[in-house]
Amino acid sequence: MRLAVFASGGGSNFQAIIDATNGGVLDAKVSLCVSNKASSGALERARRHEIACAHLDPRDTPEDDYLTELFSTLERYEVTHIALAGYLRKIPVAVVDRFRWRMVNIHPSVLPAHGGPGMYGKRVHQAVIDAGDLFSGATVHFVDEGYDTGPSIMQDTVLVLPGDTAESLAARVLEIEHRLYPTALQLLANNQVTVSNGRVLIRHAFTQQ
Ligand code: GRF
Numbered sequence: 001m002r003l004a005v006f007a008s009g010g011g012s013n014f015q016a017i018i019d020a021t022n023g024g025v026l027d028a029k030v031s032l033c034v035s036n037k038a039s040s041g042a043l044e045r046a047r048r049h050e051i052a053c054a055h056l057d058p059r060d061t062p063e064d065d066y067l068t069e070l071f072s073t074l075e076r077y078e079v080t081h082i083a084l085a086g087y088l089r090k091i092p093v094a095v096v097d098r099f100r101w102r103m104v105n106i107h108p109s110v111l112p113a114h115g116g117p118g119m120y121g122k123r124v125h126q127a128v129i130d131a132g133d134l135f136s137g138a139t140v141h142f143v144d145e146g147y148d149t150g151p152s153i154m155q156d157t158v159l160v161l162p163g164d165t166a167e168s169l170a171a172r173v174l175e176i177e178h179r180l181y182p183t184a185l186q187l188l189a190n191n192q193v194t195v196s197n198g199r200v201l202i203r204h205a206f207t208q209q
Pocket residue numbers: 007009010011012013014085086087106107108121138174177
């Protein structure tokens with residue numbers, strides 16, 4: 001598996017993916033980091049780890065030009081899978097199509113709760129607290145044409161504690177994200193994940209031929 005990680009922000013999940021590949025937990029090569037933000041922490045981390053970087057913002061160029069550049073960059077680095085890690089731009093349908101069931105995202109809630117347009121960052125955690133939910137968590141899911149609507153691959157949960165703020169809950173969720181994302185990606189690297197009728201099927205490693 002040759003991964004491109006798309007990230008807009010600090011990139012702590014990107015870092016967890018890099019660490020997992022270096023630590024032998026994830027059999028993948030991180031070939032490329034794509035960011036819409038030139039000053040993102042994610043691009044900074046990529047440079048530090050000598051991972052190829054692409055600064056591409058779909059809002060800067062007409063869609064056709066953006067797609068031509070993105071696809072040629074993905075081909076140049078022989079990318080087989082895409083992992084979105086805090087990427088705050090809508091993925092064009094042409095990219096979803098080309099990377100169908102080979103592109104995943106991590107969302108900081110137990111989907112389908114608290115996903116959808118505008119649900120990112122602190123807003124997600126505030127919504128969990130406002131709803132009085134007893135637990136929250138994170139979901140790794142395939143990317144389809146919608147917002148946070150693709151089939152879920154793995155989830156993990158944390159308790160919402162009395163006195164939690166969006167910040168304290170976000171920090172606890174982020175901690176589990178850093179374990180969950182590499183684990184889910186390893187299932188893909190092992191070819192253990194298939195999608196049938198919109199649902200994910202995970203084959204246990206011990207049943208593999
Ligand atoms: C994470 O909470 C992730 O679930 C969401 O965006 C955040 C990115 O954080 N999609 P980081 O940039 O990986 O630290």
